[in-house]
Amino acid sequence: MESGSFDWTYGAMAAPFLAAVIAPWVKRWLGAAAGWALSIVPALMFIHFLQFLPLVADNSAFANGFVWIWQIDVNFSYLIDGLSLLFALLITGIGTFIIIYSGSYLKGHPNQGRFFSFMFLFMGSMLGLVLADDFITLFIFWELTSITSFLLIGFDHTRQAARRAALQALIVTGLGGLSLLAAFLLLIGAEDLRVSTMTEAFALGQGFKEHSLYLPVLILMLGGAFTKSAQVPFHSWLPNAMEAPTPVSAYLHSATMVKAGVYLIMRIHPFMGNSAEWNLILPLFGGLTLLVGTVLAIRQTDLKLILAYTTVASLGLLVMLTGTSLTLAVYAAILYLFAHSLFKGALFLVAGGIDHEAGSRDLTRLGGLRSSMPITFAVAFIAACSMAGFPLTIGFFAKETMYDALVHETALFPFAPVALLTPAVLGVAIIGNALMMACGFAVAIKPFAGPAIVTPKHAHDGPVGLWIGAATLALCGVLAILFGAWVGHRLIEPAGIAVTFYAEDLHISPALHLNAAFALSGLTWLLGLVVFMRFEVLRGAIGRMLDAIGWGPDKGFDQLIAALTKAAAALTRTIQTGDLQHYITLTLIVLAASLILPISLFAEWPTELPEMPLTYYEWAVLGLAIIGLAAVLMAKSRLIAIVSLGIQGFAVALLFMIFGAPDLSFTQFMVETLSVVILALVMTRLALHPSDHRPVAKRLLHIAISVACGGAIGALLMTVTALPFDSTLSDFFAQNSRVIAHGRNIVNVIIVDFRGLDTLGEITVVMVAGLAVLALLRLRVLAPESGDGQQGGGQQVDGQQEGGK
Amino acid sequence: MSTVIFRTFAPFLTALMIVFSVFVLLRGHNEPGGGFIGGLIAASALAIYGIACGVAPVRRALKFHPMSISAFGLALAAAAGIPSFFVSVPYLTGLWASPKILGVTIDVSTVTMFDIGVYFVVVGAISSIALSLEEKDR
Numbered sequence: 056m057e058s059g060s061f062d063w064t065y066g067a068m069a070a071p072f073l074a075a076v077i078a079p080w081v082k083r084w085l086g087a088a089a090g091w092a093l094s095i096v097p098a099l100m101f102i103h104f105l106q107f108l109p110l111v112a113d114n115s116a117f118a119n120g121f122v123w124i125w126q127i128d129v130n131f132s133y134l135i136d137g138l139s140l141l142f143a144l145l146i147t148g149i150g151t152f153i154i155i156y157s158g159s160y161l162k163g164h165p166n167q168g169r170f171f172s173f174m175f176l177f178m179g180s181m182l183g184l185v186l187a188d189d190f191i192t193l194f195i196f197w198e199l200t201s202i203t204s205f206l207l208i209g210f211d212h213t214r215q216a217a218r219r220a221a222l223q224a225l226i227v228t229g230l231g232g233l234s235l236l237a238a239f240l241l242l243i244g245a246e247d248l249r250v251s252t253m254t255e256a257f258a259l260g261q262g263f264k265e266h267s268l269y270l271p272v273l274i275l276m277l278g279g280a281f282t283k284s285a286q287v288p289f290h291s292w293l294p295n296a297m298e299a300p301t302p303v304s305a306y307l308h309s310a311t312m313v314k315a316g317v318y319l320i321m322r323i324h325p326f327m328g329n330s331a332e333w334n335l336i337l338p339l340f341g342g343l344t345l346l347v348g349t350v351l352a353i354r355q356t357d358l359k360l361i362l363a364y365t366t367v368a369s370l371g372l373l374v375m376l377t378g379t380s381l382t383l384a385v386y387a388a389i390l391y392l393f394a395h396s397l398f399k400g401a402l403f404l405v406a407g408g409i410d411h412e413a414g415s416r417d418l419t420r421l422g423g424l425r426s427s428m429p430i431t432f433a434v435a436f437i438a439a440c441s442m443a444g445f446p447l448t449i450g451f452f453a454k455e456t457m458y459d460a461l462v463h464e465t466a467l468f469p470f471a472p473v474a475l476l477t478p479a480v481l482g483v484a485i486i487g488n489a490l491m492m493a494c495g496f497a498v499a500i501k502p503f504a505g506p507a508i509v510t511p512k513h514a515h516d517g518p519v520g521l522w523i524g525a526a527t528l529a530l531c532g533v534l535a536i537l538f539g540a541w542v543g544h545r546l547i548e549p550a551g552i553a554v555t556f557y558a559e560d561l562h563i564s565p566a567l568h569l570n571a572a573f574a575l576s577g578l579t580w581l582l583g584l585v586v587f588m589r590f591e592v593l594r595g596a597i598g599r600m601l602d603a604i605g606w607g608p609d610k611g612f613d614q615l616i617a618a619l620t621k622a623a624a625a626l627t628r629t630i631q632t633g634d635l636q637h638y639i640t641l642t643l644i645v646l647a648a649s650l651i652l653p654i655s656l657f658a659e660w661p662t663e664l665p666e667m668p669l670t671y672y673e674w675a676v677l678g679l680a681i682i683g684l685a686a687v688l689m690a691k692s693r694l695i696a697i698v699s700l701g702i703q704g705f706a707v708a709l710l711f712m713i714f715g716a717p718d719l720s721f722t723q724f725m726v727e728t729l730s731v732v733i734l735a736l737v738m739t740r741l742a743l744h745p746s747d748h749r750p751v752a753k754r755l756l757h758i759a760i761s762v763a764c765g766g767a768i769g770a771l772l773m774t775v776t777a778l779p780f781d782s783t784l785s786d787f788f789a790q791n792s793r794v795i796a797h798g799r800n801i802v803n804v805i806i807v808d809f810r811g812l813d814t815l816g817e818i819t820v821v822m823v824a825g826l827a828v829l830a831l832l833r834l835r836v837l838a839p840e841s842g843d844g845q846q847g848g849g850q851q852v853d854g855q856q857e858g859g860k
Numbered sequence: 861m862s863t864v865i866f867r868t869f870a871p872f873l874t875a876l877m878i879v880f881s882v883f884v885l886l887r888g889h890n891e892p893g894g895g896f897i898g899g900l901i902a903a904s905a906l907a908i909y910g911i912a913c914g915v916a917p918v919r920r921a922l923k924f925h926p927m928s929i930s931a932f933g934l935a936l937a938a939a940a941g942i943p944s945f946f947v948s949v950p951y952l953t954g955l956w957a958s959p960k961i962l963g964v965t966i967d968v969s970t971v972t973m974f975d976i977g978v979y980f981v982v983v984g985a986i987s988s989i990a991l992s993l994e995e996k997d998r
Contacts (some may be wrong), residue, residue: 541955571965717892721884725900729986732907736993796954796971806894808973813953815937818981822930825985829927832992 062119064133067100068186069177079168083838090158090520093171094151101147104140108545111140114552118188118251127243134188134251137549138321141389142185144546145396146311150178152524153306154405159520160302162414170210170300177203185318188249190239197235197279199227207303208296210353220295223612227292231282235319238275241268254325263326263728273327277336279698284316287344290611292352294363301407304359310365310400310677314392317373321385321554326542329380332468337378338476342483344371347566349490353590354597358416358498362399365442366573368487375480376457377554383460386551386559390453393547394441397532398450401438402498404525405431409502411521414511418497423507432503434525439499441532441581443492444576447565449535449542454579456561458572467641485579492583497590509522539563643760650767654774661773665827673713680706692745701731718802870912877905885979886972894897895975899982907990915995916923918987926988933980 074096082089107117120132157174161167180199187193202225209221209428221767242248245268247256250611253263263269281287285293296308307313320328320337327333348368355361369391378390408431410416413424441450461481516522534544543563552558567573586593601607632638654660669677683702688698705725711720749757786800798804806814868974883902888894926927941952949955954971 138874176943198911266917385940718894718897721892722900725897725904729900729904729907729990732904732911733990733993736990797956797967797969799890800892800894800970801889802892803894803975806896807889807971807978808954811941811954811974814978815901815941818934818937818978821985822927822934824883825930827989828989829992 063103064117064135066134066187067103068099068179070096071175071182072323075175075179078171081558082168083169086218087158087162089167089171090155093158093175094154096175097147097150097154099763100182101144101151104135104143104147104502107135107140111135111549112545114549116251116553118531120188123189123192128248129191130249131192132188132249133186135186136251136553137551138318138389138553139185141546141550142311142314142318143182145393146178146185146696149306149310149400149528150174150394152404152527153302153400156305156407156524157257157300157302157598160407161300164211170207173203173206173210174302174306177207177307177312178627181315184315185767188250190242191251193250194232194236194239197283197315198229200315201225201232201283204228204296204307204312207307208299208446210300210303211298214298217298220298224292224296226616227282227289227612231279231289231316234275234282234574236280237660238272238279241272241275247708248670250322256326259740264330269327269330269331273330273332273336276323276327277340280316280319281340281374282316283319284313284374284736285344285367286316286340286371287347287372287610288343290344290348290367291607291612293367294360295609297357297359297363301403301410302443303357304363305400305403305407307372308363308404310396311364312398313370315371317377317388317392320377321389324377324380324554325556326384328377334378334380334476338375338480339378341371341373341375341378342480344368345375345483345487345587347371349487349494349602350597352494353490353586353593354601356418356594357384358418358502359403360410361494361498362402362406365491366399366566368491369399372484372487375483376460379461379477381460381477382551382555382557383456383463385555386547386561387453387457387460387548389547389554390449390456390561390563393451393535393542394449394532397528397535398438398441398448398495401434401525401528401532402442402495404522404528405435406440406498408521408525409514413502413514413519418501421502421508421510422505423503424510424514425503428671429514430516430522430526432499434522434529435499435503435527437533439495441529444488444493444579446567447533447536449532449563452539452561452563454573454576455568457484458575461571462571462575481575485575485582489582490586492579493590495588496583496587501590510742536563536565538563542742563684621814623693640757640760643764647760647763650771651763654770659774661770661777665773665776673710676706676709676713679709693743693747694735694745696747697731697734697738700734701727704730718800867912870909873882874905874909877908878902882907885975893984895978896982899979900986902979903986903990906987907994910994912973912993915991918991922987926984926991927985930981930984932982933977933982935953935977936980937974937977940970940977943970944978 074093078089081093085092110117116134116136118132118134120130123129123131133139154171154174157167157170161170164170177200180196180203184193187196205221205225208224209217211217212221220284239248246253250512256263266272282289293313297304299308305648345368348364348366348371352361352364352368355364370678373388373392373395376384377390380386400846406416408426409421409428412428412431415421437448441448444450444454458481461477461484542564547561547563548559551561580830607757673844680703683699683704686699686702687696690699704723708720708723711723712785789804790799792798792809793802796804796808799807873962876995877903884893884901885895888898899967906918906922909921913925919925924929924932943955944951944953947955952974956967957967958967960966962967968988
């Protein structure tokens with residue numbers, strides 16, 4: 056759609072990654088203003104995606120891409136339809152305010168530049184995830200969001216809790232990602248792995264559900280979606296992720312990343328959804344998550360944790376609604392998703408603002424902030440109204456639609472379980488919404504109401520950067536319903552069509568309709584109010600209940616990791632004894648066995664000695680090698696043995712020379728020289744007895760292994776050389792080394808040109824081996840001296856000693 | 861090890877060996893030699909210097925840490941493949957140019973650059989090991 060040949064959507068997809076590169080420098084140049092300057096990037100991206108709104112609303116989708124890895128038929132391609140556009144706008148729009156907020160929230164933090172980088176990396180990954188058309192592309196961006204989330208949760212890496220939370224999130228969502236990959240790999244080859252083609256092929260007409268792999272693929276995909284979207288029992292990583300700075304919690308762990316699972320479920324709904332399994336599994340897990348999330352939210356006193364658990368609950372609600380496959384319920388889910396991103400993002404930013412300005416975010420230590428933080432209070436109240444679904448907010452319309460769908464609509468393809476499930480889903484939704492309303496107001500009212508409590512910091516409204524984002528998001532929740540027709544036709548309905556393939560006119564407006572849904576809303580508010588009034592009592596009761604149970608998935612995760620570490624340690628101790636002799640013995644036994652066994656099995660022992668038409672000087676060199684060998688065996692001390700080994704090596708090098716391989720011979724000479732020098736140096740460092748004192752039994756074993764290895768290699772060489780020589784390769788090199796590679800030295804041409812990539816790998820190994828040896832030597836030198844007080848660790852020892860005096 | 865004769869003689873031997881190693885490196889494309897062998901010769905030259913005169917003078921003479929030299933070599937070798945991208949041939953394909961400098965035609969190639977990279981990797985890694993092993997004796 057753009058003028059010119061460049062597709063600006065690629066530009067928009069690449070922009071956050073470029074911004075991630077320059078962010079630390081921008082931070083250095085502009086200091087405190089960096090947040091404002093950097094927010095231009097997501098703002099421009101937002102504008103770019105805005106252009107698609109009218110076009111996508113006309114039921115057109117935009118796709119473009121190129122072949123990425125043709126060997127396995129992977130494309131890099133994007134698809135902009137209603138659903139991905141809604142997500143792209145949320146990611147870039149909320150991202151703009153999050154970047155501004157980060158500028159103020161982390162002002163003066165030494166690693167703020169790095170923080171911006173991580174945020175942009177995440178933004179790019181998340182955008183790639185929702186725009187991806189090809190499933191493998193989607194998977195890669197999916198994993199990138201897990202990795203960037205890991206980096207952001209562990210941003211404050213000096214705290215153990217943050218490190219644990221980061222690791223837990225990575226392990227849980229990473230495992231889910233692998234499950235997703237497994238699902239895609241099951242389908243690779245069989246299907247064209249693209250969202251657009253899968254949707255077209257299966258959406259209307261015969262479904263994908265008759266496919267023989269339907270159930271395994273569904274379970275594996277849900278494994279990915281449920282871990283990412285924190286469904287019970289994988290939910291505990293999300294509250295733990297609140298260790299991250301608040302902008303991260305608001306952006307990743309409420310507005311965007313955790314919705315990736317819901318996005319995936321909606322994305323695959325056209326071809327995977329609407330089956331008996333779908334309509335059973337999703338509402339079950341979603342409903343359970345909704346209830347568990349809300350109950351656990353009431354238990355918390357930390358503002359961020361309350362919000363985190365209600366996010367878990369909201370994700371459960373979304374999964375449950377999408378799981379019913381009822382068209383209107385899916386539309387309600389999309390509406391709720393949109394509303395949730397706005398109000399939950401705002402509430403998180405408010406919680407961060409309170410924490411930043413009052414110095415605490417514990418409900419029991421906050422109170423009466425309404426006079427000192429009036430703007431924050433107003434913003435929080437509006438956001439909470441949307442969360443509670445009060446009239447004049449988009450949250451209200453989402454809730455009404457949800458109830459309306461569950462009361463009236465019957466399934467398009469009425470499966471028996473759905474008919475039974477719908478009332479249950481409705482009941483769970485009412486309870487969940489009521490409890491979420493109570494939690495929302497607990498966050499929005501309790502810190503501001505009541506008598507003023509002395510807070511750790513003198514509280515006041517933060518700078519503009521700290522509240523502008525929350526205020527905009529909260530107001531958008533109101534504007535969205537005032538301009539309901541536009542939001543409905545341009546944003547929500549195109550997304551709904553992409554998910555359900557049925558058009559539905561939502562008629563979003565602030566008008567009230569006194570129908571069954573409104574009555575259920577009233578019931579929800581009443582219930583919510585009761586819970587809000589009894590919040591402290593309920594918190595105590597739930598706390599006692601949880602203490603009585605005493606075990607949860609979070610603890611289970613720790614136990615699992617502890618067991619894994621223990622098992623790994625035990626295995627390592629068994630295999631890695633630390634005894635060099637043991638390793639070498641094992642390695643050589645395996646070498647001998649791997650040579651002797653195949654030769655024996657295929658009866659390929661050499662039958663006759665090869666002819667050896669050697670000249671006298673060739674015999675002499677061979678004799679030299681044998682003398683060197685004998686000298687090694689007879690040597691009185693280890694040093695003499697090492698030097699004697701050099702004699703044998705030089706003799707072999709001479710043989711290479713005689714048989715016309717000067718390069719090989721040259722290298723062999725140098726390697727022999729250096730290995731004698733290095734071995735001798737190592738010997739002087741190891742406190743070994745100068746002579747060899749092995750017991751007889753061990754000696755015999757070592758002799759047996761040596762003879763087996765040497766004999767086997769000899770036999771192998773004889774067998775191989777007895778075969779006719781295949782000269783294809785050497786002919787090729789001989790003919791082409793001068794012609795193609797302009798070199799007469801074939802060996803060198805092979806090393807640096809024909810097999811250059813191999814050599815690059817080899818020299819990398821050489822360098823890494825050098826590094827490893829250096830590290831090992833340093834370790835040995837430093838170990839006994841670490842108490843000297845010269846190194847960083849030593850100063851601590853000094854300090855302790857002084858303290859002791 | 862550190863007799864007067866050896867100590868006097870070692871720096872000259874080292875210098876000679878290093879010059880020889882460069883010679884071996886550069887002629888490698890057509891005659892026996894190349895980056896790997898050249899690197900080994902240079903590494904043994906440095907080892908000899910270290911044994912004769914101690915590790916500290918060697919480290920001073922090198923200016924850079926041996927591992928940095930090695931890393932530089934690896935970067936050089938990897939970079940030698942980059943021009944391939946601009947002419948759309950597979951990574952590390954040998955590219956040649958023959959510019960005339962002061963009336964003399966000189967063949968330059970990415971292959972030579974790659975071989976020089978190999979040379980530095982080997983010199984750096986091996987002498988790093990040898991030097992740190994020698995250090996303990998002092």
